[in-house]
Structure formats: structure tokens, C-alpha cells
Amino acid sequence: MAALSSSAHRLVVKKMKPSNPLQRRNLYSSPSDLQVNVAQQNSSFDINTVHDLIYLANITIGGIEYPVQLDTGSSDLFIKGASSPIPNASATTLSANLTYAIGWASGHISYASVEFLGLNISSQALLDAEQVDNPALGYGAQGIAGLGFTRLSTIDSMINGTKNSTGRSLLFNLFSVNPSEPNFIAFALQRSSEPGDDVEGSFSIGEYDPAYSSVSGNEKISTWPIQNPYRWNVLVDAVIVNQSSITAPTTNVVGAPSNKAVALMDSGSSYTYTPKYVTDAIYSNIAGASFDASAGYWKVPCSTEIDMALQIGGQVFPIHPLDVIPTTPLDPTVCIGSFIPASFSVGNDFDWLVGDNFLRSVYSVYDFGDFDSSGKMGDPYMKFLSIVDPDQGSIDFCKERGCTPESNITYVGLDGVSVAPSFAISNDISESLEMIGKWVPAILGIVALNALVLIIVCIVWLVTLCRKRKARSTARTPRSRMSPMPMNLRNSYIPGTPPGGLHTYEPVSMALTEDTFVPPSPAFFGKDGSKLSPGDRPKSVA
Numbered sequence: 001m002a003a004l005s006s007s008a009h010r011l012v013v014k015k016m017k018p019s020n021p022l023q024r025r026n027l028y029s030s031p032s033d034l035q036v037n038v039a040q041q042n043s044s045f046d047i048n049t050v051h052d053l054i055y056l057a058n059i060t061i062g063g064i065e066y067p068v069q070l071d072t073g074s075s076d077l078f079i080k081g082a083s084s085p086i087p088n089a090s091a092t093t094l095s096a097n098l099t100y101a102i103g104w105a106s107g108h109i110s111y112a113s114v115e116f117l118g119l120n121i122s123s124q125a126l127l128d129a130e131q132v133d134n135p136a137l138g139y140g141a142q143g144i145a146g147l148g149f150t151r152l153s154t155i156d157s158m159i160n161g162t163k164n165s166t167g168r169s170l171l172f173n174l175f176s177v178n179p180s181e182p183n184f185i186a187f188a189l190q191r192s193s194e195p196g197d198d199v200e201g202s203f204s205i206g207e208y209d210p211a212y213s214s215v216s217g218n219e220k221i222s223t224w225p226i227q228n229p230y231r232w233n234v235l236v237d238a239v240i241v242n243q244s245s246i247t248a249p250t251t252n253v254v255g256a257p258s259n260k261a262v263a264l265m266d267s268g269s270s271y272t273y274t275p276k277y278v279t280d281a282i283y284s285n286i287a288g289a290s291f292d293a294s295a296g297y298w299k300v301p302c303s304t305e306i307d308m309a310l311q312i313g314g315q316v317f318p319i320h321p322l323d324v325i326p327t328t329p330l331d332p333t334v335c336i337g338s339f340i341p342a343s344f345s346v347g348n349d350f351d352w353l354v355g356d357n358f359l360r361s362v363y364s365v366y367d368f369g370d371f372d373s374s375g376k377m378g379d380p381y382m383k384f385l386s387i388v389d390p391d392q393g394s395i396d397f398c399k400e401r402g403c404t405p406e407s408n409i410t411y412v413g414l415d416g417v418s419v420a421p422s423f424a425i426s427n428d429i430s431e432s433l434e435m436i437g438k439w440v441p442a443i444l445g446i447v448a449l450n451a452l453v454l455i456i457v458c459i460v461w462l463v464t465l466c467r468k469r470k471a472r473s474t475a476r477t478p479r480s481r482m483s484p485m486p487m488n489l490r491n492s493y494i495p496g497t498p499p500g501g502l503h504t505y506e507p508v509s510m511a512l513t514e515d516t517f518v519p520p521s522p523a524f525f526g527k528d529g530s531k532l533s534p535g536d537r538p539k540s541v542a
Helices: 135-139 154-160 170-177 210-217 276-283 390-401 427-476
Strands: 010-016 054-061 064-071 077-079 090-099 104-116 119-133 143-146 184-188 199-205 233-241 245-247 261-265 272-274 290-292 297-301 308-312 315-319 334-336 339-341 352-354 362-367 381-386
Touching: 054 135, 054 143, 054 199, 064 077, 077 104, 090 119, 090 154, 104 154, 104 170, 119 154, 119 170, 184 210, 210 362, 210 381, 233 276, 245 276, 272 276, 276 297, 276 339, 297 339, 315 381
Parallel strands: 064 143, 077 119, 261 352, 272 339
Antiparallel strands: 010 199, 054 064, 054 104, 077 143, 090 104, 104 119, 184 199, 184 362, 233 245, 233 261, 233 308, 272 352, 290 297, 297 334, 308 315, 362 381
């Protein structure tokens, strides 16, 4: 899928901290979706406020702009305006209560026009919230924009109960009314370099951030299930800690491969919640680390660097060490493990909840699939591009925590899949490589043509020379003593061909090797009906 060159559907996303400690943000659309047993601490410090950053974007509803949280873990849009009903919206008699793991929002379902990143919907179903108890509002948000699948939408389910099909999710409608838009969204969730600083991230619809456009050449990562999923779930292959220790996960999800974990990728969760055996594998071998059973998290010495990565879809993605053991706001000398032990209810459709502590280390693409001729979307998938150089991450960590940086950090996952520091290249180099990849076929074609012309000239010269010698030889030697020999310069002589034989020039394939492969530029991708799509590589660039 080609990235658009326009910037009309891309914006910067500011990460902001709340003025007061807040509880964990809300992820789910109904109370039965999730039961998480996380030990609550008995002090005034809530672990989920540490680097608990929210990602906001503005959405225009009924001509009025509202800041909303961008949440890939839910599928409903709700707005809590200054008054209810919100202006320029058409209310229905349907009342709804969006209940999350923590918090809720209740009110009436309404319809209003929506404009989001330059894309317009004439009538979008949303919850006009009259009462809200939700941590997101403490960050300055006036609602949540769920960026998940319609199948998870409470609003759509309720509207379908009235035999109406107008309750589709925000992104479904954006793609439906703008069929020329590629059906994906993309995030770059950057971290703050200094406590309290606002840092700009990137969010786009239907195009890649130019700084990370090389994600188009990365392998697709299928959702789980592959078809018609409820959530942005993917399969985790392994956890790699300190370059060598590998933990292969297990699953409780019915039908999932037993040697993988089903993980929900959620832009709205600050930390990652996994079974305790995973968190123990990360932190238990660290000198001075201890598990606080009353608080439900690991305490780790702040100067201890933990280099770790996740292997997902056969690809290895390093995590920035500052995100593995963040500091606490009350005591900067105390650090905690951002991978929190949690148990999920039996029968749930995921094992892990992966939050921003991982997503900040990758540029993530959530692709809903292309529309076919009947208007049906293809299978969804994700793509990740690592934006962390392990060696540079170690330098950043030690600069802040006072330690000696590691070097030559290499992660080797299952089946020998590895990532070394050299994987990270600058944007300038990436652009240069892209230009090289674009022009190499033309250059090779010109070189081949010149070589062919040179060979033809040489053959003509040799033929002419031989004819002259033949003529001189005929003058000196009786015809009966002639022993003419056919030219066979490349063992390609074919009887009955003109003097000098016939040689067919066959260029050698100059396909780039794996370590130098440059993904094709967007212009290389095929249009409708083509077998090529982003990520497909040509057989040869010759």
C-alpha cells in the first residue's frame, strides 16, 4: 500500500502529564471484556502514574473542536462537552453506558458531522456523555476516540439492535466515505527527554510519517485471529532479556498456537501487563531487584540497565531501557518494572496487554485491509519499524542514570533472528538508499546496453579483421589448401549463421542481497489488480 505524499492526514501528538496522580487509563468497552487482577499498593503512590502519558489529538464534531485520547484498545467515540447535549448533534432516545476496566461514560447516542485530519463524515454515531468517571479527562481530554474494529463497538451493537446499521466505528466510516484513502493508521509515540517536557509524536491516517516511511518494506504481522478480529491482537514469539536469555511464552487463548502469546497492542495503556512468569524472567535475575507483593510490581535499582526486546511475527524489536524501569515521581531513586504481572480471565481473547512502554520503541502501523470491489475489507495486519538503536539507548540510559553504557548490543531471537546496532540508519541515509534502489534498475540497464554495444562493435571488428586476413590468405595459398575455421568466441556458434557466429547477450542478475535490499518506493507499488503490494519485493532489480 503506497504512502500518500500529502501531509493533510498527519498531525503531531503531544504527550502530557496530569496535574494529579491518576488511575490506569480505560481500555475496554464492556465490563465482561476484561478482568485483571493486579495487586493494588497501599501507599498514596499509584504505579500507573509513572510516565503515564496520554496521546491527544483534536477532532471536530458538529463544527466544534475537542481534544480526545487516541486509543487503539477500544472502538467507540465519546465526547464530554461543556454542556449536554453537545452543539450541532442530533440526539436519539438510545442511552448507553460505556464501561471500561476502570471508569465509565454514560449518556445518549447522538449523530453529528465529524472532521478528523482533513477527512469528513457527514453523520457519525457517538456517545454524548452526560456523566463521566474516566481518568482521560484528567489529562485535558474531552473524550476518547476508539481506533479499534467495529466488532468491538458497544454503540454499533446497540444501534444494530434497532435494525439500523449506522453505528459503525469512526475509522470504518472514515475509510468508507473516503475510499481513495489507504485503510491504515500509524503512530510514533516518542518519549520525553526531560521530566515535564511536552514531546511531539506523530499520528496519521492513510500515510506514513516521512521519517519512518521504510516501514512499508517490513513484513506484515497478522492479527489474531487472522480474519475478523475483535482487537489489535498479534502473536508474541519470545522475550529476549540481556541479549541471551530467551523466554518462549504460552497462551490461554483457545485456538492460538501454544508456544506464543496473544498480545493486544494498545496505544492507551502506559505499561505492559503480562503473566507473572514473564515479569519474573525480566527482573528476577537483577541484583538488588525485589518483587513487592503488596504493590504488585518489581522494584529495580535505577542504575541497572536491562536490555530487552520482543520477537513478534518473526521480527525482533528492541525496547529502550529507560522504558523498562522508569523512575517514580515521588522518589527518583526508586525505579519500577514497567512490565506488570497480571492475570486475565479465562476465556479472554488475549494473554498480554502491550502498552506505550513498548510502542514508544517502534513506529506502528495498524492496517484494516483494502476494500475489494464489493466494498469488503481484506484481512487486517500490523507492521512495526524499530526506532531504537540498542547502543544509543544504552548511552541515553546511562547518561540519565549514571552508569557505563553497553556496546555492540545484539539480540538473537528464536530461529536465529537477530538485531544488531547497525540496523539503525539515519533518515538521510535511508533516503539515499531509497534513491539508489529507485535508480539502480535504470543504471544497470544503461550499463548492460553499453556492454552489449561494445560487444557488438568488437565482434564486427573481429569479423572484418578475419575477412581481411582471409582475403590475403586466399591470394597466397591455393584454394585446395584452405582450412577455414568458424569464429566461436563464446562457444555460441550456430551452424548456418553469418560469419563470426551468433552470441546472445544474457545479463547477470544483479538482485540486491538481503543485507542491502532497499524496499521499493511507493511509485513501484502496483495499482488495483496488481499482484504487488507494499512489502513485496521484486524478483530482481536487473
